Amino acid sequence: MSEPSHHPTHESRQSLWRLIVSPTIWAAHFLLSYITAAIWCEKVAGRDGPLTGARVAIAIYTVVALVGIAINGWGGWRRHSYGAGEVPHDADTPEDRHRFLGFATLLLAALSAIAVLFAALVVIFFNDCR
Amino acid sequence: MIVPTFARRPIVGYGWIVLAAVGTGFLSFGLWVHHMFTTGLPGISLGLFSAASEAVAIPTGVQIFCFIATLAAGRYTHSLPMLYTFGGLAAFILGGLTGVMVALAPFDFQAHDSHFVVSHLHYVLIGGSVFPIIAGCYYFFPLINGKKLSDRLGRIAFWILFTGFNVTFLPMHFTGLRGMPRRVFTYPADMGFDVLNLVSSIGAGLLGIGFLIIVWDLVRPKKREPFAPRNLWKAGTLEWMPQMPAEPWGVRSIPEIDSRYPLWDQPNFLRDVDEGRFYLPDAEEGKRETLVTSVIDARPVQCLRLPGPSFIPAVAAITLGGFFILGTFYFWNLALLSTVLAIGAIWYWLWVGTAVVPEKAEKDVGLGLKLPLYVSGPDSVGWWAMFITMLAMMTAFVSLVFAYFFYWTIHEDFPPASARGPGVFWPCVAGAFLLGSWALTLLARRWNIMDRAGLFCGAIIVAIGLALAGGAAILAGPFYTGLDPKSHVYASIVWLLAIWCALHAAVGALMQLYCLARRVAGCMTVRHDIDITNVALFWHFVAVTIVITVAVIAGFPLAK
Numbered sequence: 001m002s003e004p005s006h007h008p009t010h011e012s013r014q015s016l017w018r019l020i021v022s023p024t025i026w027a028a029h030f031l032l033s034y035i036t037a038a039i040w041c042e043k044v045a046g047r048d049g050p051l052t053g054a055r056v057a058i059a060i061y062t063v064v065a066l067v068g069i070a071i072n073g074w075g076g077w078r079r080h081s082y083g084a085g086e087v088p089h090d091a092d093t094p095e096d097r098h099r100f101l102g103f104a105t106l107l108l109a110a111l112s113a114i115a116v117l118f119a120a121l122v123v124i125f126f127n128d129c130r
Numbered sequence: 131m132i133v134p135t136f137a138r139r140p141i142v143g144y145g146w147i148v149l150a151a152v153g154t155g156f157l158s159f160g161l162w163v164h165h166m167f168t169t170g171l172p173g174i175s176l177g178l179f180s181a182a183s184e185a186v187a188i189p190t191g192v193q194i195f196c197f198i199a200t201l202a203a204g205r206y207t208h209s210l211p212m213l214y215t216f217g218g219l220a221a222f223i224l225g226g227l228t229g230v231m232v233a234l235a236p237f238d239f240q241a242h243d244s245h246f247v248v249s250h251l252h253y254v255l256i257g258g259s260v261f262p263i264i265a266g267c268y269y270f271f272p273l274i275n276g277k278k279l280s281d282r283l284g285r286i287a288f289w290i291l292f293t294g295f296n297v298t299f300l301p302m303h304f305t306g307l308r309g310m311p312r313r314v315f316t317y318p319a320d321m322g323f324d325v326l327n328l329v330s331s332i333g334a335g336l337l338g339i340g341f342l343i344i345v346w347d348l349v350r351p352k353k354r355e356p357f358a359p360r361n362l363w364k365a366g367t368l369e370w371m372p373q374m375p376a377e378p379w380g381v382r383s384i385p386e387i388d389s390r391y392p393l394w395d396q397p398n399f400l401r402d403v404d405e406g407r408f409y410l411p412d413a414e415e416g417k418r419e420t421l422v423t424s425v426i427d428a429r430p431v432q433c434l435r436l437p438g439p440s441f442i443p444a445v446a447a448i449t450l451g452g453f454f455i456l457g458t459f460y461f462w463n464l465a466l467l468s469t470v471l472a473i474g475a476i477w478y479w480l481w482v483g484t485a486v487v488p489e490k491a492e493k494d495v496g497l498g499l500k501l502p503l504y505v506s507g508p509d510s511v512g513w514w515a516m517f518i519t520m521l522a523m524m525t526a527f528v529s530l531v532f533a534y535f536f537y538w539t540i541h542e543d544f545p546p547a548s549a550r551g552p553g554v555f556w557p558c559v560a561g562a563f564l565l566g567s568w569a570l571t572l573l574a575r576r577w578n579i580m581d582r583a584g585l586f587c588g589a590i591i592v593a594i595g596l597a598l599a600g601g602a603a604i605l606a607g608p609f610y611t612g613l614d615p616k617s618h619v620y621a622s623i624v625w626l627l628a629i630w631c632a633l634h635a636a637v638g639a640l641m642q643l644y645c646l647a648r649r650v651a652g653c654m655t656v657r658h659d660i661d662i663t664n665v666a667l668f669w670h671f672v673a674v675t676i677v678i679t680v681a682v683i684a685g686f687p688l689a690k
Contacts, residue, residue: 011427019148023156030160030178035535037174042539047172054174088144092388097426100145107149115157115185122177129172 009098021072022112029065041129055123062120073109076102135365136212137204143196153189167238176235183233210284214265221257246306252299276357276375287343294336301326366391383408433501437483446475485660506660516664520671551611557684563600567593568673575666581656590646601635604628641665
């Protein structure tokens with residue numbers, strides 16, 4: 001509160017939105033993978049057709065999603081390790097709130113990355129639309 | 131809150147609890163199809179939903195480990211709410227483990243519609259929800275009337291419930307694996323189900339007795355019992371601030387919080403609250419007031435006046451519910467009457483209770499702080515209420531659009547060759563009218579700030595006309611092209627999207643009319659413009675809805 005507004009821990013420079021960026025990327029990846037597979041299997045390859053094209057598309061989505069999550073998670077890591085503070089970051093200071101939001105962002109990024117990989121595993125195990 | 135209270139220490143891994151809450155919330159959007167693994171969906175779709183169902187075990191497990199770690203690291207104090215919490219955790223873990231099994235589609239193919247699934251879902255729901263809710267009843271009940279529920283009855287009920295629950299549902303794992311289907315009450319005698327089902331029936335009886343004891347404990351007269359002491363569980367969290375019994379004004383002053391457990395960590399906390407040493411210690415004008423704070427640092431930013439106690443919200447809830455309930459039974463006239471009453475109640479409630487122009491711009495809230503009494507736009511709570519409501523509405527709308535394209539993927543012929551509707555003309559007319567209404571609403575908001583009352587009123591009146599005409603035009607599309615909603619899923623989904631738009635246009639017109647009336651009556655002024663600001667926000671969402679709807683119902687058949 002006492003810092004100038006351009007200070008990195010000032011409230012005007014914090015955002016709760018960054019917390020949910022990674023889970024949102026997971027959701028977008030999930031939805032896109034589903035839609036791609038559904039349209040591929042129903043309109044392109046047929047119900048017994050091979051997955052080839054959909055596989056490539058989902059592989060690209062996965063790489064893009066993981067890069068996005070990594071960037072968001074890296075930002076979380078940097079805020080988490082701001083200054084000299086250790087978890088649980090529960091002091092009543094703008095610095096600790098800054099670190100706490102960073103830490104929670106980092107954890108959610110890790111979970112989202114795992115969930116994205118889980119979804120991508122599906123096209124490794126499946127060869128065709130059956 | 132129950133776990134840290136009885137571990138007498140802060141929760142271990144608060145950040146991980148945030149991960150669990152947010153992570154579970156998100157992943158849940160991608161796992162609901164695990165109830166439909168045997169409906170014939172393609173394997174790859176099942177795989178995606180199975181992946182999310184398995185992934186959700188991670189945040190759930192993290193949360194349970196945080197609870198266990200908190201109890202292990204703290205000074206555990208035994209209590210009745212904690213007993214129910216343990217019962218809930220034990221049951222939920224078992225349900226979670228069978229959940230990991232049935233989340234795998236091939237296993238679910240075998241277990242589907244059998245008693246195994248019945249057993250799994252009851253372990254999850256009773257462990258994850260029913261036991262914790264009872265724990266919450268025993269824990270929080272003193273906040274209702276200052277009286278504690280009976281420890282003795284609660285303890286007896288717990289052991290009957292916990293025994294009854296396991297005796298009922300544990301054997302169902304085995305009846306299910308032996309092939310007993312769910313929702314079937316009769317079967318040949320030699321299937322090997324008899325003894326197990328008898329055991330389950332006895333357990334169900336016990337479960338019923340346990341619930342009756344709890345209901346009796348909740349409703350029995352407690353007039354002659356003493357009041358519980360203040361903060362009877364020695365909790366650290368803020369909800370235990372009120373006195374027992376609570377004073378009619380709630381708490382004397384609104385404290386500044388420096389810790390997640392202020393009752394443990396902040397010295398003289400309750401005394402300072404009671405002596406009015408914090409914000410809003412008095413109500414000089416006799417109004418109900420609270421503080422609005424910033425999101426992250428919780429700096430006070432506004433003194434918000436709230437409507438006083440009233441039955442009108444209950445009337446609005448009952449009459450609005452009446453629309454849906456009466457409509458379910460095809461009592462259309464009564465449903466319509468109920469809707470009109472609901473609109474009247476909501477209108478009256480908003481008019482007298484919200485966005486009231488204060489007698490002064492700022493108010494001294496104590497501790498040397500002066501805060502505004504009236505805030506509009508994205509800084510006001512009403513704007514966010516509208517935003518979040520409309521986000522939920524958009525989720526429902528996107529699901530409808532998704533349904534349209536889902537039918538397109540599974541049908542060879544969609545839209546069917548025989549369908550002639552809804553055409554292009556009427557949807558485009560509707561789109562033009564409703565976007566016009568949206569633009570005029572934005573102009574009206576601007577002209578209100580510029581104090582151009584005449585232009586404001588003119589724009590709003592035309593906007594109302596365009597909204598109603600646009601709502602009618604979107605319905606005219608399927609109507610004049612003769613789409614019969616009972617003939618084909620295509621006609622039905624097009625009608626649904628059109629009705630959705632028309633309803634939003636009608637509600638939008640009502641809101642515009644409300645703004646006009648408020649301005650004419652002097653309840654909305656140049657500076658006090660919450661009403662039109664929030665209505666403009668609503669119209670942003672209507673604009674998005676109409677653009678997507680027209681693109682889908684008129685554009686997609688053309689593009690195909």
